[in-house]
Amino acid sequence: MKETEKLLEIRHLHKDYGEGTILEDVSLDIHKGEVVVLIGPSGCGKSTFLRCINGLEPIQSGEIFLDGENIIANKTKWSEVRQKIGMVFQSYDLFPHMTVLDNILLGPTKVQRRDKKEATAEAEKLLERVGLLDRKDAYPRQLSGGQKQRVAIVRALIMKPEIMLFDEVTAALDPEMVREVLDVMLELAKSGSTMMIVTHEMQFARAVADKIVFLDGGEIVETGAPEDFFNSPKTERASRFLHTFTFDQVK
Amino acid sequence: MQDLGIRVLFMGNNFMRLLGGLWVTIQLSLISILLSVIFGILLGIVMTLKNPVTKCITRIYLEFIRIMPQLVLLFLVYFGATKAFGINLSGETSAVIVFTLWGTAEMGDLVRGALISIPKHQYESGAALGMENAQIYRYIIIPQTLRRLIPLSINLATRMIKTTSLIVMIGVVEVLKVGQQIIEANRYTVPDSALWIYVTIFFLYFLVCWPFSVLAGKLEKKWKN
Ligand SMILES: Nc1ncnc2c1ncn2[C@@H]1O[C@H](COP(=O)(O)OP(=O)(O)OP(=O)(O)O)[C@@H](O)[C@H]1O
Ligand SMILES: [Mg+2]
Numbered sequence: 001m002k003e004t005e006k007l008l009e010i011r012h013l014h015k016d017y018g019e020g021t022i023l024e025d026v027s028l029d030i031h032k033g034e035v036v037v038l039i040g041p042s043g044c045g046k047s048t049f050l051r052c053i054n055g056l057e058p059i060q061s062g063e064i065f066l067d068g069e070n071i072i073a074n075k076t077k078w079s080e081v082r083q084k085i086g087m088v089f090q091s092y093d094l095f096p097h098m099t100v101l102d103n104i105l106l107g108p109t110k111v112q113r114r115d116k117k118e119a120t121a122e123a124e125k126l127l128e129r130v131g132l133l134d135r136k137d138a139y140p141r142q143l144s145g146g147q148k149q150r151v152a153i154v155r156a157l158i159m160k161p162e163i164m165l166f167d168e169v170t171a172a173l174d175p176e177m178v179r180e181v182l183d184v185m186l187e188l189a190k191s192g193s194t195m196m197i198v199t200h201e202m203q204f205a206r207a208v209a210d211k212i213v214f215l216d217g218g219e220i221v222e223t224g225a226p227e228d229f230f231n232s233p234k235t236e237r238a239s240r241f242l243h244t245f246t247f248d249q250v251k
Numbered sequence: 252m253q254d255l256g257i258r259v260l261f262m263g264n265n266f267m268r269l270l271g272g273l274w275v276t277i278q279l280s281l282i283s284i285l286l287s288v289i290f291g292i293l294l295g296i297v298m299t300l301k302n303p304v305t306k307c308i309t310r311i312y313l314e315f316i317r318i319m320p321q322l323v324l325l326f327l328v329y330f331g332a333t334k335a336f337g338i339n340l341s342g343e344t345s346a347v348i349v350f351t352l353w354g355t356a357e358m359g360d361l362v363r364g365a366l367i368s369i370p371k372h373q374y375e376s377g378a379a380l381g382m383e384n385a386q387i388y389r390y391i392i393i394p395q396t397l398r399r400l401i402p403l404s405i406n407l408a409t410r411m412i413k414t415t416s417l418i419v420m421i422g423v424v425e426v427l428k429v430g431q432q433i434i435e436a437n438r439y440t441v442p443d444s445a446l447w448i449y450v451t452i453f454f455l456y457f458l459v460c461w462p463f464s465v466l467a468g469k470l471e472k473k474w475k476n
Contacts, residue, residue, distance in 0.1 A: 056379070083380075085379075086379075089376065093370075093373065095377075095395075111381045155380070159380065
């Protein structure tokens with residue numbers, strides 16, 4: 001990875017939910033234009049990690065710097081920080097009472113107070129890019145899961161975030177719809193977006209990532225370039241985890 | 252003979268008197284409904300709080316109102332208030348008090364149901380877009396809550412209108428009472444006036460409640476998602 005400026009710096013993040021510790025001393029840098037893929041067994045804290053970054057979960061200690069500014073401070077205006085951090089969740093969570101276009105326009109017009117005409121033009125351009133321009137007046141209930149997720153991505157993108165967080169956005173989709181969503185993310189990666197992706201799709205992780213981060217038991221166990229990580233993981237835990245995705249020949 | 256019975260409606264100002272009675276019914280219903288909506292929204296919001304004390308109190312209130320037949324509540328307020336506190340409540344005031352108590356409980360439960368039916372993800376998606384709490388409520392939560400709530404509260408309103416017929420028992424001269432008076436007065440001249448009067452009252456109630464039902468059904472269908 002070439003030396004570009006750090007966009008996100010996470011230092012010694014510690015998170016617990018009262019009883020057990022969920023994330024322990026997690027530190028991670030994300031540079032501008034970098035695609036980091038976070039993998040790890042179920043329940044290891046991947047979603048929690050993403051949610052801490054945009055303040056949906058409070059943390060117990062540690063620091064998070066966005067553009068060099070510590071966002072874990074009392075005076076943090078989360079509504080401003082979150083405009084710079086786009087997030088797409090696993091469950092398709094479009095607003096059911098609004099059309100596709102209105103879903104997308106809510107952020108730019110109400111939060112950023114942008115001109116509605118300009119925002120609409122951009123929304124249409126983005127919809128076109130994900131192949132859904134003809135569905136702009138549809139309601140979420142009229143869309144397939146894959147279509148909803150693509151709209152959710154557009155809804156986050158139109159805010160022009162500096163980094164996008166994706167939390168298993170294909171995990172709830174039927175297999176035949178996974179591809180269309182992953183393709184959108186691949187295209188974003190190619191066009192230079194900074195992204196942090198949680199996924200169980202190992203082929204995709206390998207293709208899209210600049211850096212793989214393996215999380216287990218609430219701590220970062222291994223970090224590496226995708227080729228190195230998938231071909232020759234350095235830690236026993238990582239290789240055991242990767243092994244769960246392959247099958248031994250029966251005959 | 253039955254075709255003679257209908258005469259009673261057109262004798263004197265009988266029909267106008269019935270309409271006058273209906274107007275009393277409508278007025279008392281509307282006041283109670285309006286108060287119930289206001290207090291019910293507040294109650295519903297309080298019911299969603301995680302505070303065990305408010306939870307317990309609102310629960311008891313709701314159960315109490317639901318278990319009690321409305322007629323018992325009416326007697327309790329109308330006669331009980333006089334006995335216990337020496338206050339002389341008119342039938343109309345007692346009616347408004349009881350129907351507001353009842354409507355508030357039912358409305359509160361509807362509001363609570365509508366509020367908790369909005370998934371947590373809706374709040375979080377709004378927050379993730381950088382919306383402030385007030386904006387999340389204004390653009391995301393309240394519109395969805397209303398869509399669920401309005402058809403249900405219209406149905407509640409029609410139930411309340413129908414149930415006001417009970418206040419005849421505490422001497423309020425509403426449509427049913429007027430009907431009974433007309434029947435009484437014509438007992439000898441028009442012996443089968445009862446049927447006609449009650450059929451007329453039936454249609455009057457129907458005319459008042461039916462449009463609400465249709466509207467509720469339409470909205471429900473339109474907003475289903
Ligand atoms: N609100 C909460 N309260 C208490 N514990 C929670 C809460 N949310 C998550 N947890 C716990 O935190 C741990 C990490 O959860 P998290 O959802 O971050 O895992 P994950 O890595 O995203 O898993 P998955 O791959 O299944 O999505 C789990 O053990 C979970 O039970
Ligand atoms: Mg998760």
